[in-house]
Structures are given as C-alpha cells and as structure tokens.
Amino acid sequence: MDVYTKSFEQFAESQAKGSSELYYFLSKQVIEDAELMEIIKEIPLSQPKPNLFFASMHFLVARSESELRAYYPSLTVNPLPFSDSFEHFKEFALNHKNQLIELFRSRLVQTNEVRRAAYLYPIFSGIAEQTSKSLTLIEIGTSAGLLLCPDAYNYEYIEEKTSFKIENAMASIYLKSENKGERLPNTIHSNFKINTRIGIDLNIVDLNKQDEYDWMLALIWPEHSKRRQQFIEASKIANGIQKDLYEGDLLELLPKVIQSISPENQIILFHTHVANQFPNKLKKDFELLLKDLSIARSFYHVYNNMYDADLHQDYLENGKVIKEKIFQSPDGHGRWFYWS
Template sequence: MLNTTLSQQFLLFAKNECKGSSPLYEHLAYKIAIDEDLLAIASLIPQGQPAPNLLLAAVHYLLATSDEPLTHYYASLTPSPLPIQEVFPAFKAFVLSHTNELKTLLQERLVQTNEIRRCSYLYPMMTEIYDKHQQPLAFIEIGASAGLQLGMDHYNYCYNQQLAITNTENDIMLISENRGEPLPASLSKPPVVCQRIGIDLNPIDLRDTKECQWLQALIWPEHHERRTLFNQALPIMNEIDIQLVKGDAIQLIKKLSRTVEQEAMLVVYHTHVANQIPLELRHSLLEQLKEISVERPLYHCYNNLFDGQLHQDFMNQGTIESIRTMESPDGHARWFQWSNS
C-alpha cells in the first residue's frame, strides 16, 4: 500500500525544489512517489529529516565509488549522461540491490547541505551590522554542518554580474542575483569577525575524506558550480579559526553565548535548518535568544522558523525589532530579493 504522506513529500520535492534545477532528481522524485518498494525504503528515514534529499544523497554517495550502470545517468559522474527518461529502472535496481548499505546511511547520515552560496544574502547583513555598530562580530551558526558559511567574509562575491566584492586572492566567487532593492553601501568593506562558532547535531570534519564525500553527495548531480565552490572553499577553511560544537543548539546556545567577548556584537544565524526542528522547540529557541538578549544585544538572521521568508531581527532586553523581512530566496541562493525594511 502506498505511503501517501511520503509520496506527497516526493511530489512536492519534484515540483517545488527540483523543477528548473535538477531534471534528474525531478524525474526520479516523481517516479519514487508512486513506487511502493522505494517508498518503503524511504520510510526508514528518521522523522524530521527531508526524505527525498536524504534518499537521493545516499544513492549518490554509493554511486561515487561504483561502476554500475546507474552512474551513466549522473552528470556528476560522467561527462555525457544518458537520457533521464531511461534512468528509473536502473535507479530502482541499484536501490534494491544496495538496500542494506542504504539503510545504514539513512539511519546514520543527515541532510547537512553546506550551501556556501547562501552567504550571498547573509554577507550584506553582516557588513551592515558591522558598519552600524563598529564592533567586531561574533558568529554563532545553528546547523553549521562543516562551517563553510562561517567563513563568509573570506569569499569573493558577484551580484547581478556587475557588483564585485573581493575579499580573497582565492578563485572562489559566489555569484547571485539580487532581484530586490539595492544592496547596502557597507558591502564594500568587510566586517571584522572575532569569533566563529558552529553548532550541529553532527558536525562535519572536512579533514575526514568520507565526511567530505558525504557533503559532495548532497550536492545535486547537475550542480557543477556548487561542487566547484565547495572544493575552492576547503583551503580557505583550513586557514580560519572555527569552533564546531556537537550538540543541540537549544540546550547549548546560552552557554556558548557567554563565551563570546563582551566587546563583540553577537550574530546568531541559520538557513534552511529550522524546518527540521519540531515547532515547540522552535519557540524554545526563540525564548533562549530573548534570554540572551537580556544579558547582551544580538542579531538573529534566519528563515524557515515560522515561515519561508528571510528575516533579520535585532534583539535587546528580551524584545525583538524586525530590521528586514525578505521574500523566500532560492534554496541554493542563485537569487534573492534584498529588502531595506
């Protein structure tokens, strides 16, 4: 019998996330949505994890070290992929013949896509905060994965193919389209960052080959630019002092905030993470931040907490002031809509 709830997840994934971004995953997700055998395997995924992303990433991970026929359909694994209309029989055969390995991955791994290009809309916020307060910034990222977004002031940016920001001699360039209001003038001056703390239930160690391979597997097959950016960021990350903490952010964030230098402006941020947190715990996170703000002011930059919009709030003495609210950006930050209010 078809698992209708899970089936709907794959249908929405195909329609809302893959269309126009990954023809392969769009095609596979529609097929999986009506296949009892594959939905049964996907049902092993722990609650709270996005099932389509995790199943497809697990298959991608196994394929990277395989020479089976399915590899010939993945743009990440062959220079001339075969037509996707013929892929599903090979996909299903691969999944059914690797069920035990997939079960292990689905139980042990998490969707921790470290989408570095999301820095494109976070970075302008940080430059503006620094410009306004003239205090070093202390970053705390929730759901930091390997911490790539904690290095945002060490990347180069290009907006709308004309506004270029150079922060490093490395070739890395985050290209994004701003479809909203003009970006702040503060963008031309990088912020001073004194601390970088990342909290994650399962932090990724970039020095571990298998961990790196998992992050690579989370990148969709056709997204060559995302893979390139990931590889370009690795040497930069080796030069940055980042503290990655394993655990639950709701339990740890108040304690970690007290390790931040008093002269710093605290900035807590998270992107595409809060939707994996149960609703009651999202409210708990907000209460924790309010309590921290009684001790010290902070900024909270986030999406997917209670809606899909991108928010920047200032919190002080337990009160929340909305600085800006932006329409939901592209999931991989190919575009966003900047707002000055």
C-alpha cells in the same frame, strides 16, 4: 496520499523541476513503485525524505562501478538520457537495500550551501558598520562551518542587468548571485572584521574525513556542477580558518557560548534552512531562550525557515525582539535574493 508519497510529489514540483531533470524524473517514477516506497519508508520522519534518499543513492553509486553512473552528470562527462535511467536505478536500489537503510539511519541532510553567503554578506557588513564593532558569528546548524567564513570569499552581484564585484581575497572563489530587490547599500563595500566564528550542530561535519567529505558531495544534486565546484573550493578555504565548532544540543550550548563573548564584539546569531527541521516545541524553547539571553547581552538574529521562507533580521535586547528587516524569500542555493 501518505506522507512519503506526498513528500516526493512536492519535492518534484517545487524543488527538482527546472533544477534537476534526473531527480524530477526519478521522483515521479519512485512514487509509482511499491518496492522502492517500502525502502523509503525506512527514512526517519524527521528527515527530508527525497533529499536523504537521493543523496544516499548518489553516495553509493559514486563508490561503485555500476552502469547507473552513466546517468549522473556528476559522475560522467556525457551522461545518458535520464529517461532511460529508472530500470537501472531501481535495480541498484534493491541490490543495495541494506546499505541504503544504514545510510538513512546514520546520515543527515545538512548541506553547506556556501553561496548563501552572498545574501548574508551585505547583512553582516551593514551590522558591522552600524555598530562600529568587530563581529562574532554564531551559526546554528553549521554543518562544516563554510558560512562562518563570509569574509574569505569574493562576490559578484548582479543588479538590474549590471554587475559588480567585492574582492576580499586574492585566491578565493567568486560567489555569484542576483539581487532582485532594491539596490545593495554602500556598506557592502566596507571591510569588516570577524573576531570569532562559532558553529553549533547536532552533527559537526569534519571535511578532513573522506567519508564525510564524500557525503557532502553526494548531497549536491548531480546537475549542479557549479555548486559542487564552489563547495570544493570553499572547503579548502574554510579549513584554513580558525573556527570553534561545538556538537550537541543548542539549548544547552548557546548560553555558555554567548556568555564567553567579549562585549567589545557584536554577536550575530544566524541560521539558514535549518529551523524548518525543528519540532514546534524546540522552536518555542529556542525563542524563549533567545529572549532570556538578551536580558544580559543584546545580539542580532538573522534567519529563515522558522515559520516562513523569508529572511529575517531581528535585534534582541532586554528580553524584547525588534524586527528590523524582512527580506523576501531567497533562493535556497543562493542564486538570487531580494534586498529591501
């Protein structure tokens, strides 16, 4: 089994199963189809292959009048049975081969899962309470910067079959998530201030550009209507909030960014579901850089998918890494998490 076939098999069983009937079914069919696999082999090795392939198809189908639209819950009110979709799916892919390859070469898998803010929010509020400082958030792999605005959303947390709400804004969305771990601390009810919001990415997404906005929608799986609605609402909110977004190499940009932050602010550097795409050398260089930067300025590092799927809260000071907390792996779309 080559790397492409293996990636679709893993995607089907570990991601799509129980979450997207259409993508689960199509993944299984694609694996057995030599013509489609030839097209898929044009996807760069650095990108998650099933995600980029299905997003590219979703993007093109949404802009077409193809009968394939009738099988996408995101594009029609009453979708036809997914089990009848493959013949139309394959035909569309073969007819749009060149457009697909162009998307493979020009687009990235960089979702902006706003519901991840539900598990970041209690971490950030706890740090703000502990340090008695306003926060500066620096996000690596920021995409469109939606996670830089956690204080602009409302939250509904489910704990032990009960729920409670955190309300930050009158006209905000509610991000609903289940805490399957220990009860959340009282600090989550404390207001905290974010003075500066900084995002770094190789490719900053400008949601004011229709083409980029449509691509972000295409990355959301067809059945995930709640994710889609949350993205649409969060985009409206985040677009009205001042953020400094920098495009380029994080190893070059990060030292300048950190040096520019007032010592009155507590820096939290964070990234979610990003570091898994780092080559091993970049991971090592990134870790060494963080240690070097902490000699002059201490900061928190909140992250997952560096070497495991768990969520980590580290504190870096004087070149040393203090591992303060480890939270069991949260759901990739923020539907649940484990507080500890």
